[in-house]
Amino acid sequence: MSNKVRVTLLPLNQSFEVEKESQLHDILFNYGVEFPCGGHARCRGCRIRIKEGHLPITDPQKNILDDKELNDGWRLACQGSVQDNLIIELDQWKSDVLSDDSDFQFLPMDGLGVAIDLGTTTLAAQLVNRETGEVLAVETAINPQAKYGGDIMTRIDAASRLEKQNEMQRIIRVKLNEMILELFRSSNENISRLKRIIIVGNAVMHNIFCGIDVASMGYHPFEPISNELEIYKPSELGWDFGEDVSIEFLPGVGSFIGSDILIGAWAKKVIESNGIKVLVDLGTNGEIMVGNKEKILAASTAAGPAFEGAGISMGMRAATGAISSVITRNGEIIPKVLGSEKARGICGSGLVDAISAYLDDGSIKADGRFLTGESIMVMDPVVITQKDIRELQLAKGAIATGIRLLLKELDKREKDVEEVYLSGAFGNYISKRSSRRIGLLNFPQKKITTAGNTALLGAKMALFNKDEINNFYQIRENTTHLDLSMHPDFTDVFAELVNFPIKGEMV
Numbered sequence: 001m002s003n004k005v006r007v008t009l010l011p012l013n014q015s016f017e018v019e020k021e022s023q024l025h026d027i028l029f030n031y032g033v034e035f036p037c038g039g040h041a042r043c044r045g046c047r048i049r050i051k052e053g054h055l056p057i058t059d060p061q062k063n064i065l066d067d068k069e070l071n072d073g074w075r076l077a078c079q080g081s082v083q084d085n086l087i088i089e090l091d092q093w094k095s096d097v098l099s100d101d102s103d104f105q106f107l108p109m110d111g112l113g114v115a116i117d118l119g120t121t122t123l124a125a126q127l128v129n130r131e132t133g134e135v136l137a138v139e140t141a142i143n144p145q146a147k148y149g150g151d152i153m154t155r156i157d158a159a160s161r162l163e164k165q166n167e168m169q170r171i172i173r174v175k176l177n178e179m180i181l182e183l184f185r186s187s188n189e190n191i192s193r194l195k196r197i198i199i200v201g202n203a204v205m206h207n208i209f210c211g212i213d214v215a216s217m218g219y220h221p222f223e224p225i226s227n228e229l230e231i232y233k234p235s236e237l238g239w240d241f242g243e244d245v246s247i248e249f250l251p252g253v254g255s256f257i258g259s260d261i262l263i264g265a266w267a268k269k270v271i272e273s274n275g276i277k278v279l280v281d282l283g284t285n286g287e288i289m290v291g292n293k294e295k296i297l298a299a300s301t302a303a304g305p306a307f308e309g310a311g312i313s314m315g316m317r318a319a320t321g322a323i324s325s326v327i328t329r330n331g332e333i334i335p336k337v338l339g340s341e342k343a344r345g346i347c348g349s350g351l352v353d354a355i356s357a358y359l360d361d362g363s364i365k366a367d368g369r370f371l372t373g374e375s376i377m378v379m380d381p382v383v384i385t386q387k388d389i390r391e392l393q394l395a396k397g398a399i400a401t402g403i404r405l406l407l408k409e410l411d412k413r414e415k416d417v418e419e420v421y422l423s424g425a426f427g428n429y430i431s432k433r434s435s436r437r438i439g440l441l442n443f444p445q446k447k448i449t450t451a452g453n454t455a456l457l458g459a460k461m462a463l464f465n466k467d468e469i470n471n472f473y474q475i476r477e478n479t480t481h482l483d484l485s486m487h488p489d490f491t492d493v494f495a496e497l498v499n500f501p502i503k504g505e506m507v
Contacts, residue, residue: 004019005020005082005083007085008088021081021082024048028088031090033046035077035146039078040078044313044314047065049074049089050073050075051088053084053087054083056080061076099124099138100124106133106464107466108131109130112128112193114126114128114183114197114463115197115459115460116456117459118172118176118206118209119455120143121425123176124138124140124453124456125138125183127183136183143172143175148168156204169209173209173237174238177238180239192241192242195246198248198462199249199250200249200263200455202287206227206249206259207224209249212224213225217256222255223255229248229249230249231246231247232249250262250459253476256285257289262298262472263459263462264421264423264454264458266458270291273418276292276407278290278420280420280423282423283427289479297406297410298482299406300402301399301401312351313385314384315345316347317347318425318429321344323343323354324336324337324347324429326350326353326354328357333357333361337379343379343380343381348429349426358376358384363376364389364500367500368499394498396439398494401497405482405487420448420449422449422451423451423453424455425453432445439499442501
C-alpha cells in the first residue's frame with residue numbers, strides 16, 4: 001500500500017506526490033506561502049483554501065479564522081499535515097528584491113568579487129569585475145529561513161527554543177552557495193577568477209550564518225555573544241571553489257545594529273560629513289544611524305514587521321495582488337495593485353499611503369481612531385482595521401522616537417539635520433510625502449533621499465577596500481550603540497510621537 005499522496009496547487013496547475021504526514025509548512029514555503037509568525041498560528045499569513053480533500057480544523061485555526069472562512073475551506077498551512085490527496089488554491093507571487101545599480105568610486109584590483117546582502121527576508125548578490133567596477137550578474141531570492149518566522153524575534157525563538165539554529169545555518173549557507181554558482185553560470189565567467197566575497201547583514205543573520213548562538217539576543221539587553229569579523233575559506237562552508245577565495249562576513253556594533261546599516265552609512269559617507277545626516281533602514285527590522293564625522297549614534301527598533309505587512313489583518317509583502325500605493329485624485333482615493341490583478345492584501349507602502357489619504361480627508365483622526373465605524377474598505381476585499389492603524393502607529397512612533405532621541409543625544413533637533421537617507425526594502429518604495437504625513441519622518445520632504453539598497457552598495461565598495469584606504473572599520477569604531485528602551489525620555493517622547501500629526505502642524 002502506497003504511503004504517497006498527491007498535492008495539486010491552483011492556479012499554478014502544479015501537481016506532485018509527497019509522503020503522508022508531510023507538513024504543509026515545509027511543502028508550500030517554496031510556492032510563495034508566507035509564514036510571518038513562524039508557523040505558530042498567530043497570524044493569517046499562511047492562509048490557503050482546500051478545494052478538494054480534507055485538512056482537519058485544529059483549535060488554533062478556530063482562533064484565527066471565522067466560521068464562514070472555515071466552512072468555505074480556508075485553513076492555515078502551518079497547522080496542516082497531508083493525510084490524503086489535496087487540491088489547494090493559493091496565489092503564487094513574485095516579490096521584487098531590492099538590488100543596487102549605483103555608481104561608486106574604487107581603485108581597480110585583480111579578479112572578480114561577490115557582494116551579498118543577507119537580509120532577514122530577502123537575499124541579494126552581485127558579481128563584480130574588480131578591474132572595471134562593472135556588475136556582471138545579479139541574483140535575488142527569498143531567505144529560506146523565512147519559513148521559521150517573518151521577523152527577527154520569531155527567528156531567534158525558532159533558533160533557540162525550537163533548536164533550529166543548525167538547520168537555519170545549513171539552509172542559508174546552501175542557498176548563498178547556489179546563488180554564487182548561478183552568478184557565474186549566468187555571466188559565463190570563470191569561477192577561478194573569484195578572489196573575494198563580502199557578506200553583510202544584521203547581527204542575527206550574522207550569528208546564524210557564522211554558527212554563533214543567538215539565544216542571548218532574545219532577551220534584554222539583546223546583545224550577541226559575538227559580532228566580529230568572520231573570515232572563511234570555501235571548504236569551511238562546504239562551498240566548492242578555490243581555497244584562495246576570502247569570504248568575509250563584516251561585523252556590526254552590538255544588539256541589532258549589524259554590518260548592513262554600518263556599511264550603508266559608510267557608503268553614504270556619513271563619516272566624512274560636517275553636517276548631521278540620518279540613515280534609516282526600513283526592512284524587517286528598523287535601524288537608525290545619526291551623526292557626522294565627529295560622532296555617530298545608532299539604534300534599532302522593533303518596527304519593521306508592520307511596515308512589511310506582518311501583523312496587519314490583510315498585510316502581505318510587496319508582491320502580486322498587493323495594494324502598493326494609494327493616490328487621491330479630485331477627492332477620490334485610488335489604490336494601485338501590483339501585477340494588475342485582483343487585490344488580495346496590502347503591503348507596507350500601500351498601508352502608509354492609504355492612512356495618509358484617510359488622514360487628509362478626515363476619515364481617520366490624529367489619534368488613529370476612525371471618524372465612523374471600525375474599518376475602512378480600501379479596495380474590495382481589502383480593509384484596514386482599527387488594530388492595523390494601531391500597529392502602524394506603534395511602528396512609526398518607534399522609528400520617529402529613535403530619531404528624536406539619537407538627535408537629542410547629539411544636542412540636535414530635526415531642523416538641524418542636513419540630509420535623511422531612507423534605505424532598505426520598504427524604505428525604497430514608501431512615498432516621502434506619506435511618510436511625513438503619518439509622522440514617520442518629521443523632516444521637510446526636500447531633505448529626504450530614497451537611497452536604495454545601501455547595504456549591497458556598501459558590500460560592493462568593500463570588495464575594493466584595503467586596510468589603509470577607505471576603511472569601513474573607521475565608521476564602526478566611531479559608532480556608539482544606544483539602547484532606546486533604557487533611555488529615560490523614551491516613554492515621554494514615544495507618547496508624543498505615536499499619534500499622527502495634525503495637518504496644519506506638519507513641518
